[in-house]
Amino acid sequence: MKKIGITGQNGFVGSHLYNTLGLTPDMFERVDFQKDFFEDEEKLDAFVAQCDVIVHLAAMNRHPDPEFIYSTNVSLAQRLADSLQRTGSKAHVLFSSSSQEERDNLYGKSKKEGRKLLADWANTNGGTFTGMIIPNVFGPFGQPNYNSFVATFCHKLTHNETPTIDVDGEVKLIYVGELVQEILDQIASGTTSEEYIVPSTKTIKVSEVLQKLEEYRTLYFEGGEIPKLETAFDYQLFNTYRSYIDHKTHYPVKFTQHTDPRGAFVEVIRLGIGGQCSFSTTVPGITRGNHFHTRKIERFAVIKGKALIQLRKIDSDEVMDFYLDGSEPAYVDMPIWYTHNIKNIGNEELYTIFWINEPFDPVDADTYFLEV
Template identity: 55%
Template structure:
């Protein structure tokens, strides 16, 4: 087992990496980190001693005074080095740097100088430092007006605000799950390299207007009309999963349109511009199904007969969202990624639920991780 700690664990990148490593529990033991460690010397020293690998992500990205950014980020690196020197700890350190190292701003300079300080420590201590030059990162749960333009646009569109493009430049992007995989590969690598600077390849290059147009279409088709878009393109699926993470939780459940006549009733369950797999289940009263989460799959639960309670909880948080559905008024709830979810028959008759998911089940790559809501 490799013991891995992540500074900045509660931030956007740190939280995603922490959760990603949680899916690798057969080889990774996560060492919890709290930002208070940077104000409590003994706690930081205990942390560095406990880790085989430290992924140093903690940093300030934005501030009205750029000097504060520089001073904060370089000080965090200094504290980490001091803790290692005082305890004699020599964990492999994976440093989250940025392509902005090459730019003339104090954020980029803070990353460059922090990297060089870590490299000097590694040379003296016979330790290993892998520095990653990371392009623009996007993904679910990013902080609007802080982490990325994608986060800002997603927030605005889901809160009835009008996004504006100030500079329609080309943005080189990597999805947070892809970045987490890159970092994971460096965590488990057994090469003997002591100091290495690696440029992380971007996986998509888009104009800002292209990104906004896709998000506007998600709003018009999915939020306003319940139509799942074409998810065959990897970037667009990642962008869609990012977009849906900003939809307010009171958006669900969504009631279907029920057409009735003397023959009975007709309900359209799903309209999608993408392939997928449909299935249904019957559940006896009192039984709960699910209690798992996905990291990439788009999934819909539609209750068409009986009564049910659907519960959702974001991984590593405590708040539970609950939705009561009744087949007398057929409705659906879509499952966001990184939310463990379940469905319970709360009635006294059989529950019938229709499930749709955007990819057929693959036992070799199920993307299904069990955790009780």
Template identity: 60%
Template sequence: MKKVGITGQSGFIGTHFYNQLGLMPDIVRIPFCDSYFEEDASMDEFVHSCDVIIHLAAMNRNQDADLLYHTNIGLVQKLIASLQRTSSKPHVIFSSSIQEELDNVYGKSKREGRLLLEQWSQQSGSFFTSMLIPNVFGPFGKPFYNSVVATFCHLLATGGEPEIHVDSEIKLIYIDDLFREFYKAISGEIQTTGYRVPFNLKLKVSEILGMLRIFKEFYLEKGIIPVLDSSYKVNLFNTFRSYIDSKTFFPVKLTQHSDTRGAFVEVVRLGVGGQVSFSTTKPGITRGNHYHTRKIERFAVIRGKAVIQLRRIGESRILEFLLDGESPSFVDMPVWHTHNITNVGKDDLYTIFWINEWYDPDDPDTYFEKV
């Protein structure tokens, strides 16, 4: 078992990495708080407890160039000072950037921070890896800070209007794919001080915005799951969905057509395949209490009364939705949100489930955690 800690654990990449490490059977996570940088005793305890430290903590953007530069260098220096005080020799993995090669303050701070850690590694005889990463996108990124994808998703999901200032081509990697590269470094598969993390997507800004506009039109305005004929489109769609305010958007009412024969309800319009299931649930029984990291899933209640609960992994806030088959409706499950459904009525609950992948017992993407 390797004990792994992440500086910058509360950030966009850090949160994903911390959650992903929690799924690894060979990893013990050592929690980190940003305040440790100002508390030598806490920082020393953290450093001394780790076999591996992933140094993510950094300022990405700031109008004050000097503040950005000195903040990033200062964080590296504080980490090194703690390593030296405790005589610790963990494997340090440094999150650098392809911007090292550009003439900007952020790239300069990353390059010089890497050189400081390389010097510490040589002097201490410890293992050091630096990862030069491309632009990263994924759910829950901070708009106007982490990436243009985050900014566009936020604006489109909240009624804003994105603008393209420079229609450049961007090299991108999805957050889950980036984690797999870092996990290789943790496992010792990557042993270099300047590993260039491969991008797996290259798109112009206008192409990204075009796809996101389609997602908004189809999903938010028409209630249609769009055509998702590649893994990167699924990743981009899940990223877009993470910016929708679930509390106000769900449950979505379905149109019910009734006549003397009974009722007809269309549950889902699909531009993608998957698996449709049907269940009955006895009164008082709860199903679910699990989450997915990539799957798109819909719960549609067509008879009976149910409460659906959602909670984002790592957070305590629970969203609750009351659905009644008298007025059929659905809730879609965001990635990285554990969820369940409980029959709160007196009769059997009838639910239709749709998910965009067939169930694969060798790769179920289903992780159990109570809401």
């Protein structure tokens, strides 16, 4: 059992790492970090003293004044190094640097100097240090106009705005889930590497990313169709795009019903990919689900009866309620990292069709139970 603390645990990469560690509580204990610890030596020292591993992610990426970015990031690294020194820590420290280290900008310079400060602490005190040089990171819940151009594109395409491309160059990308796995691998290795180049997993032009996202908007956001997803990158980009949809206003999505004297016909899902489709009945008062997925794409379609579908992002207290009625068949798609359930709130059996993009595999279920 390793005690792991993450500076910047509420940030983009930090929240993904924090939540992933929570999936295996028998292996990792998460030591809580708050932003104000950097302003209080006693609080910072108390945090550092508890940790077997510290992942230093806290940093400033954007600000109108580049000098402020530089001084802030260097100061954060220095304060952490000072605390490590004061507490006599032997923690394995991992530092998140950037491929911008070699560029002529103050952000890159701040990351390089911060990495050197912590490497010097490790060399002087016999500590373990990993300086990770990380390419462009994308994934769900990144801040638009801050973390990634992918986040900006996704937000604009789901909020009736038009993305623009400043420079259509090739970019090296890594999905946030893959970066988290890299961090976990480095923690497991327990070895010092002052300059570890994290390999990108995708090289692609900015315009090609935008083209894919525009296709997702047309097929999925506007038409409800799951697009053809051929590669791991396609799945990652599609799940990233889905995370920027305003679920409160977008769902439930009503189906188009075709009626005649025989009854009604509804197309439940149109697929560019396969998957598993299931049908269930639920008696009144019963709730199904209360679990979340980290990669799966899932649709709940109510075709008879009355249902309450609830969603909650696992690190949030906000619960979203969606009321569906089989008299107007509709669906809700489940975002990744949102725990979800469905309850029969009517007086008759509830008929539901469930579709998920991959058949259930008990060895790799990607299903984590958590009450909404």
